[in-house]
Amino acid sequence: MRKLRDHRGQLDALAESLLTSETLDEAEAYRIAGITRLTKDDPEV
Secondary structure (H helix, E strand, C coil): CHHHHHCHHHHHHHHHHHHHHCCCCHHHHHHHHCCCCCCCCCCCC
């Protein structure tokens, strides 16, 4: 439950977007949640 509370804002943003758009692609979901996604081209990976 703590994880859900800690990320409540991100979950709410995703839910609101899904109510509007019904679907999100992966890049949209990460952007809306405010998560920077690392790719295989990033030096940290």
